[in-house]
Amino acid sequence: MKNLNSIQKKSKTFFITLVGLTLLSVSVFTTQALAKEVSGPKGHISKVIDEAKSMVTQPNVDTSSKEFRAKFETHLFSIFDFEEMAKRSLGKNWKLASEQEKKEFVDLFSKMLSKTYLNRVINGFPNSTIEYGDEKVVGKKASLKSKVVSDGENVKVFYRLKRKDNAWFIYDIIIENVSLVANYRSEFAGIVRKEKMSGLISKLADKLAQSED
Numbered sequence: 001m002k003n004l005n006s007i008q009k010k011s012k013t014f015f016i017t018l019v020g021l022t023l024l025s026v027s028v029f030t031t032q033a034l035a036k037e038v039s040g041p042k043g044h045i046s047k048v049i050d051e052a053k054s055m056v057t058q059p060n061v062d063t064s065s066k067e068f069r070a071k072f073e074t075h076l077f078s079i080f081d082f083e084e085m086a087k088r089s090l091g092k093n094w095k096l097a098s099e100q101e102k103k104e105f106v107d108l109f110s111k112m113l114s115k116t117y118l119n120r121v122i123n124g125f126p127n128s129t130i131e132y133g134d135e136k137v138v139g140k141k142a143s144l145k146s147k148v149v150s151d152g153e154n155v156k157v158f159y160r161l162k163r164k165d166n167a168w169f170i171y172d173i174i175i176e177n178v179s180l181v182a183n184y185r186s187e188f189a190g191i192v193r194k195e196k197m198s199g200l201i202s203k204l205a206d207k208l209a210q211s212e213d
Helices: 002-008 026-034 040-056 066-079 082-090 099-127 180-211
Strands: 128-138 141-150 153-164 167-175
Touching: 040 066, 040 099, 040 128, 040 141, 040 153, 040 167, 066 099, 066 167, 082 099, 082 167, 082 180, 099 128, 099 180, 167 180
Parallel strands: none
Antiparallel strands: 128 141, 141 153, 153 167
16 A cells, blocks of 8 residues: 555654554544543643653553553543544545445554554653643634654644543644644545545555554
8 A cells, every 4th residue: 555655654753643642443432431621622631641651651661561552552542533533534435435334444544543653652752742832722623732852853743622522532633734634535535536435445454464464
């Protein structure tokens, strides 16, 4: 999948795709209501990210163990509305997809992101700091500015959030003016146009299978 690979190579960017971010696994979708709002978007997001960083930087922690990774994912991914992100990444093609295709796409997309970026987030935490800027809330939508300082680089990270179940969840991240959702939407649109939704799902499935070899 040449196009998808080109996106992923753009980042170091996407460690930074959240030293605070998260790439929710499907199992987390049903637990979003467990995330409690803490004094608005900035308070909630910064609290969860700081706690996740603390997990990684504890003395003698084995970040490669299944137990740690499961606990880390459950905690960090609780602030991310991955289903909304998947929907926006498909754009108009979301409405054209069948319910089964939507389910398969969300499942595969989340797993792909998790496998691609989880290690980068875990490994990047110890040598990074996050500075949170202004937040803006308009109804059920919000935005939050931040800056990630890592390896001597300052990277501007802008979060888009949506209020749901009395809490705030991230549905897009803009890194140095580049939207994660818009990047994927562009790539996916080209694939769907040529190979339909079934072709995109097949490509994502093949990519996951290759990563597990």
